[in-house]
Amino acid sequence: MIIIGEKINGLFASVAKAIDRRDASYIQDLAISQVKHGAHILDINTGPGREDAPAVMEWLVKTVQEVVDVPLSIDTPGPKTMEAGLRVCRNKPIMNSTTAERKRMEKFFPLCKEYDAEIICLTLDERGIPNDAQSRAEMAMLMMTTAMEYDIMPERIYLDPLILPVGAAQDQCKKVIEAIRIFQTLNEPPPRTVVGLSNVSNLTKERSLLNRTYLAMLMGAGLTAAICDPLDEELMKIVKAGEILLNQRLYCDDFLRA
Numbered sequence: 001m002i003i004i005g006e007k008i009n010g011l012f013a014s015v016a017k018a019i020d021r022r023d024a025s026y027i028q029d030l031a032i033s034q035v036k037h038g039a040h041i042l043d044i045n046t047g048p049g050r051e052d053a054p055a056v057m058e059w060l061v062k063t064v065q066e067v068v069d070v071p072l073s074i075d076t077p078g079p080k081t082m083e084a085g086l087r088v089c090r091n092k093p094i095m096n097s098t099t100a101e102r103k104r105m106e107k108f109f110p111l112c113k114e115y116d117a118e119i120i121c122l123t124l125d126e127r128g129i130p131n132d133a134q135s136r137a138e139m140a141m142l143m144m145t146t147a148m149e150y151d152i153m154p155e156r157i158y159l160d161p162l163i164l165p166v167g168a169a170q171d172q173c174k175k176v177i178e179a180i181r182i183f184q185t186l187n188e189p190p191p192r193t194v195v196g197l198s199n200v201s202n203l204t205k206e207r208s209l210l211n212r213t214y215l216a217m218l219m220g221a222g223l224t225a226a227i228c229d230p231l232d233e234e235l236m237k238i239v240k241a242g243e244i245l246l247n248q249r250l251y252c253d254d255f256l257r258a
Contacts (some may be wrong), residue, residue, distance in 0.1 A: 001239050001248075002225035004073055004094075005031075005039035006198065008060065010047015014237075019046065019056055027060060028067045035068045037230040038239070042068070043096060044085060045075035055086035056118055073227070075121075078106045086115040094118045096227075097160065100125040100139045109150040119147070120158045120194055123179070129162050133178035136161045154187045158194040158225060165202040166210060171229045173200060173214065180221040192224040212238050219246065 003094050007030045009142050010016045018026040033043055046056040052078065061072060065088075075096040091153035097120035098108040112119045121143040123129065123136040130136045140159045147157060148205060161179035164172040176195070184190035199205035200214045215226060219242040230236060239257055242250040252258055 001218060001223070001243060002041065002192075002194075003033035003230050003236075003239065004043050004194070004227040005046050005230050006043050006152055006196075006227050007034055007229065007231070008064065009045040009075070010050070010056075011045065013070060016047050019060070021057065024063045024066075026062050031064045031068045031073055035070055037233075039070070040073045041094065041225075043073040043075045043227055045209050046081065049113070053078055053081040057079065057081045057085040058088055061085050065090055074225050078137060079111065082108070083111055083115075089115075092118065094106060094120060094121045094158070098123050098143070100143050102175050105143065105146050106114055107148055109152060112147070112156070113150045117150070118156045118158065120220070121147070122160045123162055130241040131172075131175075133161075133175045133182055133250055136179040137174075137182040137186065140183055140191075144186065144191065148161050154191050155189075159183045159186075159193045160194050162198040163195050163197070163214075165204070166200050167202070177217060177221045178224055180218060184222050190222070194225040194227065195223065197226045197228040199204065208232060208234065211235060215239070219243075253256040 008027060026044055034042060044060050046053045050056055071091045073091055073094040074082055076082050082095060088193045089123050095108060095112055095117050098104050099122045117237055123139040130139060144154055144157060161176045163176055166173055180193050183193055196213055197211050201210040204210055244251050244255050
């Protein structure tokens with residue numbers, strides 16, 4: 001399971017304040033702690049509504065790279081902000097993300113090719129998020145075939161079926177699991193998959209419990225990666241236990257420490 005740390009995101013008030021102050025030490029502490037607790041990749045998001053988003057993204061990427069050496073996921077809907085982050089990435093970056101909207105694919109796939117990046121593809125188009133797993137799979141296939149027109153092969157793609165909050169769209173939780181399973185039939189070898197895990201518990205009281213339970217269910221369905229909170233120790237224990245039970249890592253009695 002690939003863990004993508006979610007904490008460096010301007011949506012969090014404390015991170016937004018650190019960005020405004022250009023408080024490098026606060027951002028760097030977040031980066032170090034996430035990697036220390038098991039994050040393989042760090043998601044970098046400037047937060048919404050910033051006129052200076054390209055400059056902020058460049059600053060965030062450079063600041064994080066001063067203290068950790070892991071790939072970064074450049075998380076923004078803006079092409080200029082995306083390129084600002086890609087331009088200064090040292091390791092192979094991930095673009096988070098494109099949708100199946102033609103205009104977005106025409107902007108983001110060329111950037112993906114130019115910077116030799118990997119890319120997250122969201123099953124979303126002008127009509128919104130599909131209501132069922134099969135329609136999500138059809139949209140995923142469209143993005144994969146379109147990416148290939150730009151010489152971006154499936155092994156550089158993560159498919160995201162888009163989790164919705166259980167409190168608002170409870171029936172969609174099962175459909176996302178079904179979509180993860182179907183995605184694995186779209187190519188050989190199977191394409192990688194990713195979710196924004198904390199979306200499932202948005203505006204609920206038992207956020208950690210829902211996140212942990214759903215992650216275990218998604219792992220069983222074949223999920224490759226999750227954008228989540230690596231500082232949640234119980235969540236990370238579930239990841240480790242799941243890897244053992246799915247025969248992805250060798251068992252030992254101290255597997256939680258190992």
